[in-house]
Amino acid sequence: NSLKFNNNRRPELSAVNYINLGEVNEAKGDYKEALKFQLAALKLAEQNKFNEVFCVAQTNIGRLYIKLNKPKEASIYLNKALQVSKKYFCREEIKDTYYGLSQLDSINGNYRSAYEHYKLFTLCRDSIDNEETKSKSLQNSMQYEFDKKQAVLKVEQEKKVAITNLKLLEKDRDIVKRNFIIAVTVIIAMIIIFSIYFLNKKNKKQQQKKFSLQLIQSQEEELKRISKELHDGIGQNLLSLKNIYNMNIPLMESTIEDLSNISRNMHxxxxxxxxxxxxxxxxxxxxxxxxxxxxxxxxxxxxxxxxxxxxxxxxxxxxxxxxxxxxxxxxxxxxxxxxxxxxxxxxxxxxxxxxxxxxxxxxxxxxxxxxxxxxxxxxxxxxxxxxxxxxxxxxxxxxxxxx
Missing domain, CATH: 3.30.565.10 (Histidine kinase-like ATPase, C-terminal domain)
Known part of the structure; x- marks a missing residue:
């Protein structure tokens, strides 16, 4: 009952499950139960031509027969496994088969053959390790080159972004500079206009002041001249008439006095x-x-x-x-x-x-x-x-x- 899987839907998956169950039971020490699962996997792989699964199952069965102390059966399955693994180039199974044959030869007392099989086992193991190392090295190298290219691309991208930002900054700076120049020009123009306006206003005021001063000076000069004429001319004439004709007329006295006051007030x-x-x-x-x-x-x-x-x-x-x-x-x-x-x-x-x-x-x-x-x-x-x-x-x- 434990071997009942739905083999019709996904036979390859069922075969792999059988192998896994066999390895679990082998690890638990239940070699007979493990052998049943491995034989079931072998049968399913053979029917569906799952070559790699077939090689794995052959190798595992040979190893289980060694543990069950059945060297004859173990020899049959291990040699068959080696033949099929070489045919399909299943390197891991070739390595494991050589190791199983080395154990089997030791049990049978064939130590020379055991030594040869063990040498072949180590060669396969080292070859696989080297391949894995090379693969990892190649993978690391490819990853390095990829990372390097990505880093270069990132640097280039950052450089492009920096150049773009710099251009935008320069553009903004040019705009600010242009606006500043315009503002300064406008301010200077306004200062010049207001300076000219106030200078003209000041000059106009100074001219008005100068004109007013000249006008007042002219008025004072004219008043001085008229005052002198009134005093020295008309005033003296009236005074002479008064003295010549001995005229003590009040109107005459008043006129002479008024004329004198007018003259003094004028200048x-x-x-x-x-x-x-x-x-x-x-x-x-x-x-x-x-x-x-x-x-x-x-x-x-x-x-x-x-x-x-x-x-x-x-x-x-x-x-x-x-x-x-x-x-x-x-x-x-x-x-x-x-x-x-x-x-x-x-x-x-x-x-x-x-x-x-x-x-x-x-x-x-x-x-x-x-x-x-x-x-x-x-x-x-x-x-x-x-x-x-x-x-x-x-x-x-x-x-x-x-x-």
């Missing part, structure tokens, strides 16, 4: 005769005498720290400030101060009048305030104006022109 002769500080004191005293406003003043002597054009401009500013106080402020008290502080001159015109709306006055473009602003700008000074119901304060700060 501050006092600046040339008395100096800046005394001239300012003079116009403050005249203002005090001409109205009901209590003018006070605190004036540092700044005659030597301003150039002539600055003295005229600051004088005109104070003159305009006093005129505005008298005309518009409706105040009873006002103060003029000039302070020399470090390298600056601080002039302040203050009154306790009704005040005004600076924004409204700016919109109306008051000639007096416009003149003050222009003159302050010409002196590169700073102007601040504050005004409310408690009064008005105008402060001018300019740098000293002389040490």
């Amino acid at each position: 501050p002769v006092l600046l040339e005769k008395l100096g800046f500080t005394k001239a300012v004191e003079s116009i403050i005293r005249e203002a005090k005498e001409s109205c009901n406003i209590m003018f006070t003043y605190e004036l540092d002597n700044i005659d030597d720290v301003l150039i002539p054009i600055q003295q005229i401009n600051l004088f005109r500013i104070i003159q305009e400030g006093i005129r505005n106080i008298i005309k518009h402020s409706e105040t009873t008290a006002a103060k003029i101060s000039i302070e020399k502080k470090e390298a600056k001159i601080i002039a302040c015109i203050f009154d306790k009048g009704k005040g005004f709306d600076p924004i409204s006055v700016n919109n109306k473009k008051s000639l007096g305030l416009t003149s003050i602003r222009e003159r302050v700008e010409l002196m590169n000074g700073q102007l601040s104006m504050t005004s409310d119901a408690k009064g008005t304060r105008i402060e001018i700060i300019i740098r000293q022109s002389r040490n």
Whole structure:
């Protein structure tokens, strides 16, 4: 029952199974049971011409008969196994058969033949080992060459990837460089455009300032000329008429006085005769005498720290400030101060009048305030104006022109 395999479906597999079962029983020491399986395998291999299985079965049966102490049967199967193994070039079975014959000769006392068979066994074994060694060596060599080629291919692939990445990096770097150049070019262009714009604006402002300065100087020169003509011409003529005809007419006296005041206002002769500080004191005293406003003043002597054009401009500013106080402020008290502080001159015109709306006055473009602003700008000074119901304060700060 143990030998029942389905031999019709896969006879070769059944034959191999018989051989394996025989070897298992042989290892267990059950040689008779092992012999049954090997004989079954031999029969199946012979019927189906499984040459290699047939050789293996023949060799195994011969070895089992030796173990069963049946040398005659062992000799038959071993010699048959050697013949068939040589025919089909089954090298492992040839080797095992020589070993079995060597054992059989030793049992039979035929030691010379046993020695010869053993020599043949060792030759086959060494040959097989050499073949296996060569095969392994060849396999290792082929594997080495394959690995080497794979390594070379991998290196080449990595090189290609590195070159591709380098090209991409260079491309990205070129793009970044190009964008940087474009950005720098745009920035430089914008700087140049803005520089030209602000330079033109500055030049225009400087030209306007220069023109305003020339205009004011021309006005002052013209006022000086007209003032001189009024004083030396018309004024002297009226005075001569009065003296010649001994005319003590009040209208004549008033006309001569008004003409003299107009002449002084048109050109501050006092600046040339008395100096800046005394001239300012003079116009403050005249203002005090001409109205009901209590003018006070605190004036540092700044005659030597301003150039002539600055003295005229600051004088005109104070003159305009006093005129505005008298005309518009409706105040009873006002103060003029000039302070020399470090390298600056601080002039302040203050009154306790009704005040005004600076924004409204700016919109109306008051000639007096416009003149003050222009003159302050010409002196590169700073102007601040504050005004409310408690009064008005105008402060001018300019740098000293002389040490």
